[in-house]
Amino acid sequence: MKKITIFGIICLLTLSLNLYGQDSTDPAAILEFYDDEYEIQVFDSAGFQLDEIYYGIELGLGDTIKTNGSTAELRLDPNGSIIKLAPGTEFIIETLQGQNDDVNGFALITGKVRTVASRTSGNNNYSIRTPSAVCGVRGTDFGLEVIPGTRDAVAVLQGSVEFINTATGESLTLAPGMVADVFADTFQAVTLPLDQLQEMFREMDFVQLNPADVPGYSSEPAVEKESPPEEPDGEEAVEETETAEAEETVPEAPEAAEAPAEEREQRNILQPVFDFLSGRVGMEIGSITADGDTYGKAIIQPVITLGKFRMGLYLPIIYKQNMFDPDDWYRPRGNNEWSFGTDHKGEGAGPILKDVLADTALKIKYMEYGEQRDRFFFKVGNLNNMTIGHGILMYRYANDNDFPAVRRIGMNLGLDMGTLGIESVINDFAEPEIFGARIYIRPVADKYPFAFGISIISDIDPAGSIVTDPGADTEPIRYGDPVFLGSSFDLDFPLIERDMLSIVLFGDIGAMVPYFRENYGDSISGGLALNALYTGSGGSFALKNYGIATGLFGNVAAADWRLEYRYYNGTFRAPFFGSNYDRLRGQYVIDQASYFADPEAAEYQGRTMGIYGAVGFTIKEVFSFEGGYFWPWEVGPSGFELSDEDYLLLKASLKPGVIPVVGIGASISYERTEFIPTLLNREGSEDLTLFDANTVVKGELVYPAAPILDMAVIVTTSAGYDENGNLISNPDNPSQPLIRPSVSFETRIHF
Numbered sequence: 001m002k003k004i005t006i007f008g009i010i011c012l013l014t015l016s017l018n019l020y021g022q023d024s025t026d027p028a029a030i031l032e033f034y035d036d037e038y039e040i041q042v043f044d045s046a047g048f049q050l051d052e053i054y055y056g057i058e059l060g061l062g063d064t065i066k067t068n069g070s071t072a073e074l075r076l077d078p079n080g081s082i083i084k085l086a087p088g089t090e091f092i093i094e095t096l097q098g099q100n101d102d103v104n105g106f107a108l109i110t111g112k113v114r115t116v117a118s119r120t121s122g123n124n125n126y127s128i129r130t131p132s133a134v135c136g137v138r139g140t141d142f143g144l145e146v147i148p149g150t151r152d153a154v155a156v157l158q159g160s161v162e163f164i165n166t167a168t169g170e171s172l173t174l175a176p177g178m179v180a181d182v183f184a185d186t187f188q189a190v191t192l193p194l195d196q197l198q199e200m201f202r203e204m205d206f207v208q209l210n211p212a213d214v215p216g217y218s219s220e221p222a223v224e225k226e227s228p229p230e231e232p233d234g235e236e237a238v239e240e241t242e243t244a245e246a247e248e249t250v251p252e253a254p255e256a257a258e259a260p261a262e263e264r265e266q267r268n269i270l271q272p273v274f275d276f277l278s279g280r281v282g283m284e285i286g287s288i289t290a291d292g293d294t295y296g297k298a299i300i301q302p303v304i305t306l307g308k309f310r311m312g313l314y315l316p317i318i319y320k321q322n323m324f325d326p327d328d329w330y331r332p333r334g335n336n337e338w339s340f341g342t343d344h345k346g347e348g349a350g351p352i353l354k355d356v357l358a359d360t361a362l363k364i365k366y367m368e369y370g371e372q373r374d375r376f377f378f379k380v381g382n383l384n385n386m387t388i389g390h391g392i393l394m395y396r397y398a399n400d401n402d403f404p405a406v407r408r409i410g411m412n413l414g415l416d417m418g419t420l421g422i423e424s425v426i427n428d429f430a431e432p433e434i435f436g437a438r439i440y441i442r443p444v445a446d447k448y449p450f451a452f453g454i455s456i457i458s459d460i461d462p463a464g465s466i467v468t469d470p471g472a473d474t475e476p477i478r479y480g481d482p483v484f485l486g487s488s489f490d491l492d493f494p495l496i497e498r499d500m501l502s503i504v505l506f507g508d509i510g511a512m513v514p515y516f517r518e519n520y521g522d523s524i525s526g527g528l529a530l531n532a533l534y535t536g537s538g539g540s541f542a543l544k545n546y547g548i549a550t551g552l553f554g555n556v557a558a559a560d561w562r563l564e565y566r567y568y569n570g571t572f573r574a575p576f577f578g579s580n581y582d583r584l585r586g587q588y589v590i591d592q593a594s595y596f597a598d599p600e601a602a603e604y605q606g607r608t609m610g611i612y613g614a615v616g617f618t619i620k621e622v623f624s625f626e627g628g629y630f631w632p633w634e635v636g637p638s639g640f641e642l643s644d645e646d647y648l649l650l651k652a653s654l655k656p657g658v659i660p661v662v663g664i665g666a667s668i669s670y671e672r673t674e675f676i677p678t679l680l681n682r683e684g685s686e687d688l689t690l691f692d693a694n695t696v697v698k699g700e701l702v703y704p705a706a707p708i709l710d711m712a713v714i715v716t717t718s719a720g721y722d723e724n725g726n727l728i729s730n731p732d733n734p735s736q737p738l739i740r741p742s743v744s745f746e747t748r749i750h751f
Contacts, residue, residue, distance in 0.1 A: 027096035028058040029074045029083075031065075033208030038308050039070035039087075047619030048558035051499030064620055065091045067111070069305060073209050076104060079118055081126070082209045086112035094129070103127050112145040114204040117159070119216025132182040136162040141211065142174075143201055148657060149707040153181035155192075155200050158217075163189075280304070286712075286746035288318065288404065295320055295330050297746075301365065312381070314365035316404070332407050337362045358430040361409040372423075373497075378413040384579070386412040386425050389438045392508035392549045393457050393486045395575035396649075397434075399427050401582060401696050402718040405742075419445045425457070427582075433461045434577065440492065451492040455510070457577060459484040459585060466586035467729035467737045468722065476726070479593040480520035484585075485528075486512040486576050502554035506564075511546035512572055514592055523596040532571075532595070545570035545595075551612075559617035566630065567609040571595050573645075579671050583693045583719055583737055586727065590735065606636040608643050616651075622658050626651040644677040644685065656704045665702040671695065691717055693736040702748075710748040718742050 032055065034040045042050045045062025058077075059065070065072060065085060072085040076096070081104065085091055089111025097104045103125045104117075117126050117140050128135040128144060132152040135144060140159025146152050154163050154174060161174045165182050172180050177197055178189045192200075211217050282301040287294055297318045304311040317323050318330035326338065336343050337359045341352035370377035372387060379386070382400035399408040408428035415422050419442050427434035436457030442449055463478040488510030495503040515528045535542045551564025568574045571591055595604055614628030627650050632643035649671050656665030672678075672695040677685040691697060700714040720728040720738035727737040 027079065028060060028077050029063075029093050029096065030077055031055065031057045031059060031072060032075050033071075033073040034067075035070040037070075039068045039305075040072055041066040041068070041621075043620045044557075046557075047622075049618070049620075051558075059093055061093060061096060063093050065089075065093075066621070067091075071207070073206060075209060076118075079104065080213070080215045081115065081117045082206065082211065082214055083116075084114040084204050084206055084209075086204065089113060097125070105129070108144050108146050110146050110148055112143065112204070114141075114143040114201060114206075116141045116206075116211045116214045116217060118214050119159070133166055134164045136164070141217070143204055147707060149183075149704075151181060151183055153179060153183075155179040155197060157197065157201065281750075283749040284746045285749070286744060288744045289718075289740070289742040293320070296323060298323060309367075309369045311367045312365040313363055314382075314404075314407075315363060318404070332362075332405065335359075361429050362407055364409055372412075372414060373416075374414070375416045376414065378411065380411045381409055382407065383410050383412060386410065388423055388425055388436065388457060389440075389453055389455050389488070389490050390492070390506045390508050390549065390553075391575050392490070392510040392547060393455055393488050393575060394425065394436070394577040396579045397425075397427075397575075397577045397581060398579045398696065399582065401580060402721075405718050406721070418442065421451070421453075423455075433464070434459045434581075436486070438490075440490075449494050449497070453490045453492065455486075455488045455490070457486045459577075462585040463589045464586075465582065465727055465737075466589060467727045467734070469729055469734070478518075478520075479589050480514075480516035480524040480526070481518050482514040482516050482589060482592060484512055484514055484576075484588070486510060497554075500555075500557055503552060504554055505552055507548075507550040509546065509548050510572075510574070510576070511543075512576055520593065521597070524593065529596070532592075545572045547572045547574035547576075549574050559615065561616075562612070562614040562628070564612050565609070566612055566632075567607065569607045570604050578647075578673070579649075580673070580694065580696050583696075583727075583739075586737070587693075587735055602636075606634045608632050608634050608645055610643065610646075612647070614649065622655045624651070624653050642676075644674050644682065646676050647671075647673050648675040656702050656710065663704050665704070666700065668699040670697050687733040691741070692730070692733065692739055693719070695739070708750055710750070712746040712748055714742075714744040714746065716742045716744075 031042075031053070034053070034055075037053055040053060042053055042057075042059065043064040043066070044050060045060075050057075059074070065074075067085050067087050067089045069087055071087060072089075074083040074085070075081070076083075079097060083091075083106075090109040091111070091113060092107040092109065094107055095103055095105035105127045107129045109131065113128075115126070115128070115137075117137055119140075126135075126137045128137075130144065130146050130152050131148060133154075135142075135154055137159065140161060141157040142159070142161050143155045143157075144153070154161055156174045156176050156178050158176050160176075163172045163174055163180050164170070165187055167182075168187070170187050172187070172189050174180055174189050177191050177194070179192055179197075179200075180187065180189050184190075280303050282303065284297065284299040284301070286297060288297050289295075295318045297316060299314065299316040299318075301315070302313045304313075319325070319328050320330070322328045326336075329336075329338070331337070335355075335358065339355065340359045341356040344351040344355050364381050366379065366381035366383070368377075368379050382403050384396075384398040384400050386394060386397040386399070388394040399410040409430060410428055411424070411426045413424050421440050421442075422437060423440075424437040425435060426432050434457070436455065438453050438455035440451045440453030442451045444450065460483050462484055463476075463481050466476045466478065468476045488508055490506060490508040493505040495505055497504065511533055513528060513530060513533050516524050516526050519526050532545050533543065535544060547566065547568030549564055549566045551562070553560075553562040553564070555561065566574045571588075594601075610630055610632030612628065612630040614626070616624070616626035618624040628647070629649070630645075630647040632645050633640055634643040651667075651669045653667035654665050657663045658665070672690070674685060674688060674694050675690075676682075678688040678690055678694075688694065695717060698714075698716045700712055703711045705711050717739050720740050722728055730736045730738045
C-alpha cells in the first residue's frame with residue numbers, strides 16, 4: 001500500500017511539474033511601459049476594449065494595441081525581444097513563437113515601430129505584416145513606418161531583413177544601414193549615412209527596456225566603419241583583404257539609388273509638421289443645405305486631447321456666393337456669429353456681453369471629460385445623448401438634430417462625491433430653455449452603494465416651438481404659454497459594477513406638471529396645474545399622467561446593454577425629454593391644451609406599457625453598432641392591444657479603409673417614434689411618413705481619395721425655420737414641423 005501511495009505521489013508531482021513547465025513556456029507580449037494610460041488602448045481578439053491597462057499586463061494572440069498620444073514598449077516572453085511603438089500606431093499580435101507557432105507574427109496597420117529581435121541558437125523567426133509589405137527577419141534591430149497610402153518603409157540598424165512588396169511580389173534583402181520604401185519611385189534598397197540613419201531612430205529610443213538585455217544584441221553599431229589599418233604585405237594582405245570582404249555587411253549603394261533617397265528626404269521635410277497636426281486639426285470644404293437654401297462652407301476643426309479631456313472647436317465660414325464677404329455669410333437663427341458684440345453697439349453693455357459670450361460658445365463643437373457614472377464627467381457642446389439618472393425624464397436627449405442650421409451649446413455634468421452626487425443638464429447656454437438636475441444620496445455608502453435620487457427638469461418655453469403657417473399674418477396660439485415641470489424619484493442598486501462587467505438594478509417614477517403663465521379659454525387657468533397630476537373628490541384620490549420604469553442596465557466588456565419595463569398614462573411619456581423632443585415639444589403643448597379641455601376623453605384613459613431593450617458595442621474603433629426598440633401595448637376598455645407609440649433606434653458606422661480595395665467608410669443613424677404604425681400605414685397614421693418630425697436620421701458615405709483627403713456625402717433631415725427662428729408647419733400635417741432633407745458634399749482634409 002505504501003509503495004502504491006509513493007508511486008501515486010511521484011506521478012502527481014511529475015504531472016504537476018509537466019503542467020507547470022507547459023504554463024511557464026506559454027508565450028506572451030508584456031506591456032512594460034507607456035507614457036499616458038489615457039492615450040493607449042488595448043483590444044482583445046474579439047474586438048472589445050480592455051478597461052484596465054497596467055504595467056506588466058500580458059497580451060496574447062489577436063490583441064491590438066493603439067497608441068494615440070503615448071508611446072509603448074513590449075517585451076516578448078520567454079523570447080526576450082523588445083518592441084517600441086511610437087504615438088499614433090496600431091499594432092496587432094497575430095502569432096507568438098511557442099508550442100503552436102514557430103514565428104512571432106505581427107501586423108502594423110499604421111504608425112511606427114522599432115524591434116530589437118533576439119539572436120539565440122534557437123529558431124527565432126519574426127514576421128511583421130503591413131498593408132503593402134511583409135518583413136521577414138531573423139535576429140535584428142530595425143524599424144518600420146506605415147502611413148497608409150503614402151509610406152511603407154523599413155530601416156535596418158543591425159542584422160538583416162527580407163522586405164517583400166505584396167502587390168508585386170518583389171523581394172529585397174536589407175543589410176545594416178539600408179532603407180526601402182514600397183511607395184518610393186523605385187522599390188530598392190538604399191544605403192543611408194550613419195547620422196541620417198540614427199536620426200530616423202532618434203525618437204524610437206527605449207525608455208524602460210534595454211536593448212543590451214536582448215539575447216544576442218551587440219551594442220556596437222553595425223553600420224559604423226572604423227578607419228582601415230595599415231596595409232600588410234604579401235599573403236597576409238591577401239588573406240586579410242578576403243576576410244574583410246567576407247565580413248563587410250554594408251554593400252555600396254548603386255548611384256541610381258541616390259535620386260530617390262534625395263526625393264524621399266525632400267518629401268519628409270514636412271513630416272514632423274504632419275505628425276503634429278495628425279488628429280489635432282481637420283478641415284471641411286463643400287456645400288450644405290440650411291433652411292432650404294444651399295450654402296458653401298469652409299470649416300476648420302481643431303481638436304485638443306489631454307487624457308480623458310477632449311475638446312473640438314468649430315470655426316465655420318458658411319456663405320451663399322462670396323466667402324470673403326461677411327454680409328453673405330449664413331446667420332443661424334438670425335445671429336451673426338462672427339460679430340462678437342460689434343453689431344450691438346449703442347445697446348448697452350448687457351446685449352454686447354451676451355452676444356460676445358454666445359458667439360464664443362458657438363465656436364465650441366464639444367468638450368468632454370469622462371462618461372456618465374464616472375466620479376466626474378461633463379459634456380459641453382452639440383450633444384446627442386444627454387441623460388439624467390436612469391432616463392425616465394430625460395433619455396438620449398439631443399440638442400443637435402438640426403446642426404449646423406441650428407447650433408446649440410448644451411451641457412451635461414455629473415459629480416459623484418461618494419455619499420452625495422449631482423447631475424445637471426442645460427440645452428443651450430446661449431438661449432437656455434431646458435435645464436434641470438438630479439441629486440442622489442447613498443445613505444450607507446461605506447457598506448453598499450445603494451442610492452436614491454430626486455430629479456427636476458424644466459422646459460420654460462415649449463410653446464416657442466409651436467409650428468407656424470408661413471402665410472399666416474398672426475402669431476401662433478400659445479395655449480396658456482406653459483412651463484413644463486418634470487420631476488421623478490429613483491432607486492439605484494448596483495449588483496456589480498466593474499470595468500469589465502456591471503449590472504445595475506433601478507426603479508423610477510416620474511410625472512410632469514405644467515405651469516401656465518396665462519389663461520386660455522375656459523379650461524386653462526394661470527398658475528400651477530396640480531390637477532394634471534391627481535384626481536381627488538369625494539374622499540377618493542388617484543394619480544394620473546405619470547410613468548414608471550424599472551429594469552437592468554450595464555456592460556459586458558465593451559458591450560453596453562439595457563433592459564427595462566416602462567409604464568405611463570395620460571399625457572406623460574417615458575422618457576418625456578427624448579431624442580426628438582425639440583421637434584415635438586410644440587405638439588406636447590397642444591396635447592396639454594386638449595387634455596384640459598376634456599380630461600375624461602377616451603384617448604387619455606388608456607395605459608401604455610412595454611419592454612425596452614438596447615445594446616451597443618465597438619470593435620477596435622473600426623466598426624460600431626447601437627440598437628434599441630421599445631415594444632409597447634395599451635390597456636384600455638377593450639383590453640390589451642398594440643400601441644402606436646413604439647420607438648426604434650439604429651446606429652452603425654464603419655471606418656474608412658476597412659473594406660479592402662474600395663476603402664469606403666459609412667455611418668447611419670435612424671431614430672423614430674411610431675415606427676411600426678407608419679410602416680404598416682395603420683388607421684390614424686396616414687399622415688405620417690418615415691422621415692417626418694418623429695424621425696431623426698443622419699447618414700454619410702466617405703471615400704478616402706488620398707491619405708490626407710476624404711470625399712464625403714452627408715444626408716440628414718432638418719426642421720424648417722422662418723427668418724424669425726420659428727418652426728414652419730408641414731402642409732400635409734399642420735400639427736408637425738416641416739422636415740426637409742439635407743444633402744451636403746464635403747472635402748475633408750486631415751493630417
